[in-house]
Amino acid sequence: MFNTKDGFLEATVRGCVGGFLRTEDYSNLQQCETVEDIKLYLTSTDYGSLLQNEASPTHPSLIVRCCLKKIVQDFSFFDLVKAAEPLSTFLQYLKYGYMIDNIVLMVTGAMHEREVTELLDKCHPLGMFDSIASLGAVSNLRELHRIVLVDTPISAYFGECFRDENLDEVNIEILRNSLYKAYLKDFFRLSQMLGGLTAEVMKEILCFEADRRAVNITINSIGTELSRDDRQKLFSDFGHMHPEGQRDLALCRDFEQVVSVIVNSTYQNILQKSTSEEMNIDKVFYETEVMKCSSMFAQQFHYGIFYAYLKLREQEVRNLMWLSECIAQDQKYRIVDGVISIF
Amino acid sequence: MSTTNRLNVVPTVTVLAVVKNRLIGAQRGYKLLKKKADALSLRYRQILKKIVQTKLSMGENMKSASFAWTEAKYVGGDGIKHTVLDSVDGKAEIRVRAYADNVAGVKIPKFNACGSGSLIGASGGGSGETGTTTATTESKSELTGLGRGGKQIQKCKKAYKEALQTLVELASLQTAFLTLDQAIKTTNRRVNALENVVTPRLENTVSYIKGELDELEREEFFRLKKVQAKKKKDAKEREEKEESLSKGEGVVKGEGGSGAGPVGNLIDFANEKDEDLLF
Numbered sequence: 001m002f003n004t005k006d007g008f009l010e011a012t013v014r015g016c017v018g019g020f021l022r023t024e025d026y027s028n029l030q031q032c033e034t035v036e037d038i039k040l041y042l043t044s045t046d047y048g049s050l051l052q053n054e055a056s057p058t059h060p061s062l063i064v065r066c067c068l069k070k071i072v073q074d075f076s077f078f079d080l081v082k083a084a085e086p087l088s089t090f091l092q093y094l095k096y097g098y099m100i101d102n103i104v105l106m107v108t109g110a111m112h113e114r115e116v117t118e119l120l121d122k123c124h125p126l127g128m129f130d131s132i133a134s135l136g137a138v139s140n141l142r143e144l145h146r147i148v149l150v151d152t153p154i155s156a157y158f159g160e161c162f163r164d165e166n167l168d169e170v171n172i173e174i175l176r177n178s179l180y181k182a183y184l185k186d187f188f189r190l191s192q193m194l195g196g197l198t199a200e201v202m203k204e205i206l207c208f209e210a211d212r213r214a215v216n217i218t219i220n221s222i223g224t225e226l227s228r229d230d231r232q233k234l235f236s237d238f239g240h241m242h243p244e245g246q247r248d249l250a251l252c253r254d255f256e257q258v259v260s261v262i263v264n265s266t267y268q269n270i271l272q273k274s275t276s277e278e279m280n281i282d283k284v285f286y287e288t289e290v291m292k293c294s295s296m297f298a299q300q301f302h303y304g305i306f307y308a309y310l311k312l313r314e315q316e317v318r319n320l321m322w323l324s325e326c327i328a329q330d331q332k333y334r335i336v337d338g339v340i341s342i343f
Numbered sequence: 344m345s346t347t348n349r350l351n352v353v354p355t356v357t358v359l360a361v362v363k364n365r366l367i368g369a370q371r372g373y374k375l376l377k378k379k380a381d382a383l384s385l386r387y388r389q390i391l392k393k394i395v396q397t398k399l400s401m402g403e404n405m406k407s408a409s410f411a412w413t414e415a416k417y418v419g420g421d422g423i424k425h426t427v428l429d430s431v432d433g434k435a436e437i438r439v440r441a442y443a444d445n446v447a448g449v450k451i452p453k454f455n456a457c458g459s460g461s462l463i464g465a466s467g468g469g470s471g472e473t474g475t476t477t478a479t480t481e482s483k484s485e486l487t488g489l490g491r492g493g494k495q496i497q498k499c500k501k502a503y504k505e506a507l508q509t510l511v512e513l514a515s516l517q518t519a520f521l522t523l524d525q526a527i528k529t530t531n532r533r534v535n536a537l538e539n540v541v542t543p544r545l546e547n548t549v550s551y552i553k554g555e556l557d558e559l560e561r562e563e564f565f566r567l568k569k570v571q572a573k574k575k576k577d578a579k580e581r582e583e584k585e586e587s588l589s590k591g592e593g594v595v596k597g598e599g600g601s602g603a604g605p606v607g608n609l610i611d612f613a614n615e616k617d618e619d620l621l622f
Contacts, residue, residue: 101422104426105422105425105426105429108426108429109425109429112429114429122422122425124422172429173489174489176489177489213491216489216491216493217489219493219494220489220491220492220493220494221489221493226489234489282417282418282491282492282495314420318417318420321413321416321417322413322417325410325413325416326413329406329409329410329413330406331406331410334410338414338417
């Protein structure tokens, strides 16, 4: 049953996996002396076709742009193939995260009276939708909801978070995170609805994502004016740390407390190698995500691999960004701090 | 000691006094300017040392700042850039204030970075104040990257703030350096001019006037000697004449009477005049 409907796309994704940079690629890339060398090396990989026509003075941002293009290319292919019903919705859901970012970007841009075209350039290509350009014209949340978002899937999330509040009164970051929380919840609901293996693997990864967000929000809101209740409101309603861990996180006042909360949760094993650096926590989470994602490829007949593919691509972009920035800034000894090899 | 290297003055005693006064003035000015030049070059060297230090730390700061940005991008994704950009409200959070510092009478411009709060900024300089003002403005952007990368953004912000501080300091030092350089050049030129042109010229003038006065005195002395010698000679002649006159009065009576009368008168006249001169 699965193969008749979604077999082709699954095979395509599995084919794309071969395009990831491998551990030996990363070790080779670490030997590069200049960004130009990185570019040269990457032309022999899947990025070759995107990189070869670029002009010579290479900047790290160019490499990042090309990697992003790669993701967009792959996903536009998925769109092109026109997946059968449950999968097509699933694929759309993958993009909602970017959509939220884009909407928030447009709204903040509009509040600061910036040019709409200029803002559109900044938007993430995966999160584009038809009516996004008209976002620049809105002035309050209700209008935003009524005119623009009503056709988009995001509208439900808006309705869930903010009913009558004025746009200016809501902190844009809280808005973003509330939207994201609603999105995660909805995605979780969808994957559970799909049932079977998909539900199983997606539950695992989405719980992880929810927990990571909770931890990140906690770490980033330490020492800010964000109140304890507000903080807890931003946490997702599911996840391995729900509800006890989240309650503890909401009470945290410094980094050590966060660490101890994590150690008491299901994530005790991932924190073992981490020290007290904030950077390391992020890296540990990324590593765990990569691990979980690549293990998804071990199983067949589920949609999780699309999610995993996207996340791994994101990580690869991060890797290359980190690598090329390190080399461009002559900080090669820091490379190991950021690069997580995927396979 | 050529005639060109002195003032064109009439060699008199009054002028000598005037020139001597000027010489003393020049010497005092030279000493003062020399002190000023020394003070300036002392400061100059201090600033030079500081510039080298600041430049070195500048490299470090910039490096760590741009790396902090890389870290933020790594954690927060590339899109975080726009979030940060959009949360800027067009008001400069750090302003540079310029004021003048006084070193040995030379006004040296100095820059000071201070926070946007104009009240706090006006209350005094120093880097301590920036800490207090940023705390008030931070609350607006502190939630940036709440979902991911917030800590890194704050770190990046701090790093760039430090880099900016160093940059302002460096600019201040560089400007001070240039101004001091100019001032030192001018002062040194003045010192050298006083030392090598004005003072020797005045000294030459003094010695010239002294020489001229001596010359006059010697001339006078010589003239007096001459006059005295002439007087002595005349007196002797007269004595001799009187002697011979008294010996053979009868023989040259008519002759002597008619000839010696005006001569004697002349001598008498000269004598009287000499007396006048002598006294």
